[in-house]
Amino acid sequence: MSVDETGFTISPVRRELPQDRPPPLDRFLEAGPGLRLVVRERMLNGIRMQAGASPTKEIGGVLVGRHYRTGDRYLVEVDDYVAMPSRDSSASHFEFDQRSIRAIFERLEKRPDQYVVGWYHSHTFGDPFMSDLDHRLHQDHFPEPWYVSCVASIGSRGRSAGFWRMRGAELVEINDYELAVATGGDPASAQKRYLASCGLREQQDGPPALAELLPLLGMPTDGAVARLFHELAEDRAEQSGLATVRFLVRAAKAVSADPRAVTDLEEFERRLARFRRxxxxxxxxxxxxxxxxxxxxxxxxxxxxxxxxxxxxxxxxxxxxxxxxxxxxxxxxxxxxxxxxxxxxxxxxxxxxxxxxxxxxxxxxxxxxxxxxxxxxxxxxxxxxxxxxxxxxxxxxxxxxxxxxxxxxxxxxxxxxxxxxxxxxxxxxxxxxxxxxxxxxxxxxxxxxxxxxxxxxxxxxxxxxxxxxxxxxxxxxxxxxxxxxxxxxxxxxxxxxxxxxxxxxxxxxxxxxxxxxxxxxxxxxxxxxxxxxxxxxxxxxxxxxxx
Known part of the structure; x- marks a missing residue:
């Protein structure tokens, strides 16, 4: 007896997943539609480090966390990432394959409280951006407005990472997100760790005082040049053209009064040329x-x-x-x-x-x-x-x-x-x-x-x-x-x-x-x-x- 004769058919039923019914959360809602993104510091650091370990090939994977929804407003929390192996990776692109998909499920089977909330990949040069290929991949596999895409740029010395999502049929950049750091310890240390993972460091108040450089460069800390640099350090509080002029006048007088100052300045110049941070x-x-x-x-x-x-x-x-x-x-x-x-x-x-x-x-x-x-x-x-x-x-x-x-x-x-x-x-x-x-x-x-x-x-x-x-x-x-x-x-x-x-x-x-x-x-x-x-x-x- 055939299926047509009985009128009986069997259809697969998809089991309900955690992302199908996100819990409502009113505390984050501001006036107007939009998306609020919260990213764990350790997650973003990890992606940057993975990208840094592959400077000539793009890497990628999925972002793991959860999302909340009320109306057309969303909160997306990204807690972790799963690095994906890919046989199709080069300096200009990264694509998922069947091995990647299997790795996703193996990882998430043990994490029922979390699920995929987006994906990430790296660029080997320039500031973070989404190419036409990236756009198509996101649109095909991550079409919901709460899915996010992260691009980490190992070649960038400016902005280290960017995030995007779909808004209707348009892929838009998320211009603002929160960086959630682990509790305890000095809050400033989290910022230092983040900058270190990006190959950056915090902006200093200014260059080190010249007098402080002398012992680092192996130069004598006494003599005409050292005294000149100490005087300059005392004038650093006055950031004006007049202070610079006064320093130049004193430098000229010091050189004319002590010929050894010329030799010291030339040696300082040579050593400064070899100075690196x-x-x-x-x-x-x-x-x-x-x-x-x-x-x-x-x-x-x-x-x-x-x-x-x-x-x-x-x-x-x-x-x-x-x-x-x-x-x-x-x-x-x-x-x-x-x-x-x-x-x-x-x-x-x-x-x-x-x-x-x-x-x-x-x-x-x-x-x-x-x-x-x-x-x-x-x-x-x-x-x-x-x-x-x-x-x-x-x-x-x-x-x-x-x-x-x-x-x-x-x-x-x-x-x-x-x-x-x-x-x-x-x-x-x-x-x-x-x-x-x-x-x-x-x-x-x-x-x-x-x-x-x-x-x-x-x-x-x-x-x-x-x-x-x-x-x-x-x-x-x-x-x-x-x-x-x-x-x-x-x-x-x-x-x-x-x-x-x-x-x-x-x-x-x-x-x-x-x-x-x-x-x-x-x-x-x-x-x-x-x-x-x-x-x-x-x-x-x-x-x-x-x-």
């Missing part, structure tokens, strides 16, 4: 609060030690998926091998963590094999390791070692000594090859040796001098803490007694190219690492940056 040379990628300066990057795998959680934190810079692994003792050094393994040096031994399959971890597969190795006897406590494809380099305060790694019983790693000897210069640190010479390339040694920056290359029986240059003040008296090499040159962190200062030196001559002056505690650089492909990453107090 962190925002000038660093691109923020991801929040990394609570992590110490022991960082390592291997490809897109970021690893650091969390003082707060006493765990090794690993972050996939592509998906921004984070997970933790336990270290039995606080690490002394963390380093990626060319094959992707992470080596951790502790006070009691060596641990090797495997290459992580992020996709498997996200599905709940948390099983992986960890290998250990006993430390051979060394002259002093080990301080640094550099894994290479055929073994491991290790350094104490006075001695270097090279080991061959072989597989032992029960997954144990056996270190066989190949060579060792005294360090060629006191305070030397290893600088990994960072992909320039291949996986078998040995590290380079770099040190501040009595005011001279020196490098040594590994040879068969030890180390041979490679380059040397006299260090200018104030770095001639500061020890090297960490260093990394890129196509730009040698990125060197110096210990200034209260923090760390970053300088870039020419790759061949070791001449100072520029130095980064951190005026804010949150900007202080605590760690540096190459990624094995020539790029350099730096850690501040709360953010991972690409240099």
């Amino acid at each position: 962190p925002s000038d040379v660093l691109t923020p990628l991801a929040r990394a609060s609570g992590l110490r300066g022991l960082i390592s990057i291997g490809g897109t795998d970021y690893c650091a030690y969390s003082l707060d959680k006493q765990r090794l934190q690993r972050l996939d810079l592509t998906s921004l998926y984070t997970f933790s692994v336990r270290a039995e003792a606080p690490p002394v050094c963390v380093a990626h091998a060319p094959d992707g393994h992470v080596w951790v040096l502790t006070g009691s031994g060596l641990i090797r963590f495997p290459v992580i399959d992020t996709a498997a971890l996200r599905k709940g597969d948390l099983t992986f094999e960890v290998n250990g190795a006993d430390l051979p006897d060394t002259d002093g406590a080990p301080e640094q390791i550099v894994p290479v494809e055929d073994g491991l380099w290790l350094r104490s305060a006075s001695t270097w070692y090279r080991y061959e790694c072989t597989a032992g019983p029960e997954g144990k790693i056996v270190l066989a000594a190949r060579a060792s000897g005294p360090l060629p210069g006191p305070g030397s640190v290893f600088v990994g090859d960072n992909g320039f010479g291949g996986p078998l390339a040995p590290p380079v040694l770099l040190a501040n040796e009595e005011g001279t920056l020196r490098t040594w290359k590994a040879v068969e029986d030890g180390w041979a001098p490679s380059a040397a240059a006299e260090l200018p003040r104030p770095w001639n008296g500061k020890p090297v803490v960490q260093a990394a090499v890129s196509g730009l040159g040698w990125h060197v962190l110096f210990d200034d007694g209260g923090g760390r200062e970053l300088c870039l030196f020419d790759l061949h001559t070791l001449e100072l190219v520029h130095h980064v002056v951190c005026e804010d505690e949150d900007d202080r650089i605590t760690g540096i690492s190459g990624d094995g492909s020539g790029k350099v990453y730096l850690q501040t107090e709360g953010v991972l940056h690409r240099g």
